[in-house]
Amino acid sequence: MSAHAQSTPATGPATTPMSDMHKGATGAHDMKGSMMMGMEEMQKMPMSGNTDKDFAMMMKIHHQQALNMAEMQLKTGKSPEMKAMAKQIIVAQKKEIAQFDKWLAKQK
Incomplete structure (x- = not known):
């Protein structure tokens, strides 16, 4: 093996620290969990029959999901x-x- 090969660090996924891989995987998992919880929350939300009110309530949940993911x-x-x-x-x-x-x- 040459001296250059010995002193040059390997690159790529094999050298990614485990803590970094875990951190990234956790972030992606948390984002998906946030989306799923938001979808569940919207599905469980009783509809009022007022399109404007229902839109505002569902969009608020949707925007909260975006905040969580960001x-x-x-x-x-x-x-x-x-x-x-x-x-x-x-x-x-x-x-x-x-x-x-x-x-x-104002709607209450």
Whole structure:
């Protein structure tokens, strides 16, 4: 074996630290879990018969799922581009959730 081969570290998945692989797998698993819980929540939500109210309630749940996923991306993601998008999503979704809450509060 040459000296160069001995001193050059291997690259690729085999050298990825286990903690990094676990962190990424956990993030993906958590995102899927968040989506499933949100879908369950929407399916269990009783419909009011008022299309506007039902839309606002279901979209609020949907936006909360997006927030959860974006927060997981910030914690476990690697891509600067995806992290930047996650930050934008958090700002936008929080604003829209507040708008839904304000509108829903007027409906009571």
